Amino acid sequence: MSIAIGHFVVGAAVTTVVVTLFVPGVSYPRTVVLAGGGWAMVPDFHQVSPVARETLFAFHNSPWADLFLFHRTLDTLDATDSNTVAAVLLAGFILTTVVAEHRSYRTPTVVVDTYETYLDIETDQ
Numbered sequence: 001m002s003i004a005i006g007h008f009v010v011g012a013a014v015t016t017v018v019v020t021l022f023v024p025g026v027s028y029p030r031t032v033v034l035a036g037g038g039w040a041m042v043p044d045f046h047q048v049s050p051v052a053r054e055t056l057f058a059f060h061n062s063p064w065a066d067l068f069l070f071h072r073t074l075d076t077l078d079a080t081d082s083n084t085v086a087a088v089l090l091a092g093f094i095l096t097t098v099v100a101e102h103r104s105y106r107t108p109t110v111v112v113d114t115y116e117t118y119l120d121i122e123t124d125q
Helices: 002-022 029-047 053-060 063-067 071-077 083-105 109-119
Strands: none
Touching: 002 029, 002 053, 002 071, 002 083, 029 053, 029 071, 053 063
């Protein structure tokens, strides 16, 4: 089982990539990224839940937990709760964020205009 920060940063990094590549015009992108990190931690709710711990733990160990941004897979890959793995994942998230921020600041005006004209569902046409 990977430690919580590992799950959070994997979820946030995956969400950062999705927001950057597929929905660049989303309102509040950083909030969406934080929500993605929180989503990746949902299967660990059994650790703090006052009720139904056994049921929640069974869900945590089921393949369905991978719907929460590869939660079970990460637990399997990092079975020792390694701080080193968590630090590498955190560094990967920081790198992903830097690349996404760099890309968003360097998006050519023509791309932004095209997106707003043809793909932005909030545009009144």
